[in-house]
Amino acid sequence: MKAVLAIFSGTFKEGARSRLFWGILIFAIVMLLSSLVLSEFTFAERYKIVADFGLSFIAFFGIVVAIFVGAELIHRELDKRTIYVIISKPIERSVFVWGRYLGLIGVILINFLMMGVLLYLMIYFYAGSINALVMIAIYGSLLEAAMITAFAIFYSSFTSPFVAAFSAFGTYIICESIDIIRASAAKQSGIIRWILNLTATVFPDMTRFNLKTPAVYLDSIPVQDILFITLYAIGYILILIVLTSFIFDKREFK
Amino acid sequence: MKLKIPKKVRIKFRLKTLRKHDLLRLLLIGIGLVFILLGNRTVRSEVEKRERFYWVPKANYIKAVSLEYKNAISDFFWMKVTLTYGDRNFDKKATKKDWEYLAKLTDLVTDLDPRFFIPYMFAASVLSWEGGMPEEAVRILKKGLNARRDDWRIPFYIGFNYFYFLGDSLRASQYLIKASRLPGSPKYLPLLATRLRSHAGDIKTAIRFLQGLLNTIENEQTREKIMKRLKALKDIDYLQTGVKIYRIKTAKYPPSLRDVLALGIIDSIPHEPYGGYYTYDPKTGKVWSSTDLGKKVKKE
Numbered sequence: 001m002k003a004v005l006a007i008f009s010g011t012f013k014e015g016a017r018s019r020l021f022w023g024i025l026i027f028a029i030v031m032l033l034s035s036l037v038l039s040e041f042t043f044a045e046r047y048k049i050v051a052d053f054g055l056s057f058i059a060f061f062g063i064v065v066a067i068f069v070g071a072e073l074i075h076r077e078l079d080k081r082t083i084y085v086i087i088s089k090p091i092e093r094s095v096f097v098w099g100r101y102l103g104l105i106g107v108i109l110i111n112f113l114m115m116g117v118l119l120y121l122m123i124y125f126y127a128g129s130i131n132a133l134v135m136i137a138i139y140g141s142l143l144e145a146a147m148i149t150a151f152a153i154f155y156s157s158f159t160s161p162f163v164a165a166f167s168a169f170g171t172y173i174i175c176e177s178i179d180i181i182r183a184s185a186a187k188q189s190g191i192i193r194w195i196l197n198l199t200a201t202v203f204p205d206m207t208r209f210n211l212k213t214p215a216v217y218l219d220s221i222p223v224q225d226i227l228f229i230t231l232y233a234i235g236y237i238l239i240l241i242v243l244t245s246f247i248f249d250k251r252e253f254k
Numbered sequence: 255m256k257l258k259i260p261k262k263v264r265i266k267f268r269l270k271t272l273r274k275h276d277l278l279r280l281l282l283i284g285i286g287l288v289f290i291l292l293g294n295r296t297v298r299s300e301v302e303k304r305e306r307f308y309w310v311p312k313a314n315y316i317k318a319v320s321l322e323y324k325n326a327i328s329d330f331f332w333m334k335v336t337l338t339y340g341d342r343n344f345d346k347k348a349t350k351k352d353w354e355y356l357a358k359l360t361d362l363v364t365d366l367d368p369r370f371f372i373p374y375m376f377a378a379s380v381l382s383w384e385g386g387m388p389e390e391a392v393r394i395l396k397k398g399l400n401a402r403r404d405d406w407r408i409p410f411y412i413g414f415n416y417f418y419f420l421g422d423s424l425r426a427s428q429y430l431i432k433a434s435r436l437p438g439s440p441k442y443l444p445l446l447a448t449r450l451r452s453h454a455g456d457i458k459t460a461i462r463f464l465q466g467l468l469n470t471i472e473n474e475q476t477r478e479k480i481m482k483r484l485k486a487l488k489d490i491d492y493l494q495t496g497v498k499i500y501r502i503k504t505a506k507y508p509p510s511l512r513d514v515l516a517l518g519i520i521d522s523i524p525h526e527p528y529g530g531y532y533t534y535d536p537k538t539g540k541v542w543s544s545t546d547l548g549k550k551v552k553k554e
Contacts, residue, residue, distance in 0.1 A: 209322075
């Protein structure tokens with residue numbers, strides 16, 4: 001546990017110091033603020049416009065950080081050869097993977113917190129209303145980002161960072177289009193139908209994490225649903241990180 | 255091993271290189287700016303640009319590629335609507351193609367985010383009142399019946415379009431009854447719905463309906479149009495009542511509206527808001543407007 005914490009804090013500091021992270025964060029903040037300008041171009045319903053764009057930008061940039069930083073996370077250690085220092089220590093490799101993963105989640109969490117606070121301020125000053133639904137929607141996006149990070153780390157355990165990032169992006173698109181994949185499977189037959197159905201079953205259905213619409217239209221979100229998506233996400237993350245550490249265990253470092 | 259450079263040395267080093275390339279860099283930036291300014295125009299004709307401008311993507315494709323961002327993307331297309339419509343003198347310059355473009359965009363927006371209310375109001379007010387596309391407006395509004403189940407304004411708008419623009423009072427009253435059952439609907443709706451069945455052509459029914467509509471529309475341009483129409487209808491109603499009283503008093507239709515005025519039944523003959531005057535037919539006793547409520551006014 002101590003070892004996990006050590007790697008976690010190392011990764012966290014590394015992430016918080018990385019230029020990529022800050023670059024993306026600053027860009028995200030500029031985009032968030034731009035939604036104030038965008039909302040000027042509509043007749044009314046300012047809250048809707050600010051919340052729509054704000055939540056979408058938060059979700060999008062969360063995914064971007066997850067893909068790019070996640071795909072590079074383990075490779076960077078290999079590249080800088082710092083991995084030898086760590087694997088020579090008496091710690092399990094899976095501990096290393098978990099530490100790295102949780103460290104990055106910490107960084108993403110900070111990212112979401114900053115953007116979330118900014119969005120709340122914007123909504124408060126611009127639309128004059130505050131509600132907890134926006135926070136729940138951000139939480140849904142955070143779970144999404146955490147899952148995509150797990151996918152990115154998983155892919156990066158056996159391919160190059162570029163291929164891993166690309167695959168993670170593809171995975172994100174698949175996970176957001178599960179309903180379309182199912183619908184097109186129904187129109188196909190034979191092996192294609194089978195493959196499409198398998199894809200829709202294996203990959204997580206991320207449309208469930210999209211709570212932006214209820215947040216914008218002030219619908220109530222059942223507490224059970226929040227619990228269910230949390231379980232769903234943790235389930236996938238557990239499996240992916242365990243698989244990653246399994247592959248990592250088998251790898252030889254020369 | 256990381257080589258530690260003292261801060262002072264680092265700054266000096268950077269300043270030195272900056273000085274070295276300062277002029278060259280500024281020059282390059284300047285050249286870049288000039289190039290951007292020079293290149294920021296096009297020889298292509300205005301016609302070609304406008305052709306491209308009318309293109310509206312299919313809702314299904316946009317839905318597939320917008321992943322979890324459907325609402326924000328719908329807002330983006332909505333902004334296109336408001337920017338196009340908000341263009342100065344749009345209603346004077348607009349061609350049929352412009353209106354079709356706006357209708358298509360509104361259709362797309364309500365496909366992507368069917369719960370977004372303002373586009374429905376836009377369809378009900380601008381598309382039918384200014385764009386002359388009541389059928390299109392009704393088609394778009396019908397999507398809102400499902401997506402905004404509890405919103406009485408949607409069936410109210412549909413009912414109004416059926417009554418006022420499409421001349422189908424029966425359907426209009428059906429939609430009004432639907433609207434009257436929804437929370438927050440005004441109390442006059444059931445009465446208006448029954449009136450529509452019995453006195454469909456009655457001016458008072460239209461006045462009542464228009465007043466109700468006016469309360470729900472925020473768009474200034476459409477509000478002005480509705481108020482103009484209301485004034486004309488109220489004037490006609492006023493004059494018509496005067497004619498009726500004249501007939502009761504004298505047992506015959508007045509030869510002209512002036513005679514009604516001369517008897518002191520009415521205070522004045524109001525100005526017709528569309529720039530015409532109020533006509534009167536002594537044979538039938540009917541009052542109407544010379545411009546047929548602005549329909550005969552030549553468009554500039």
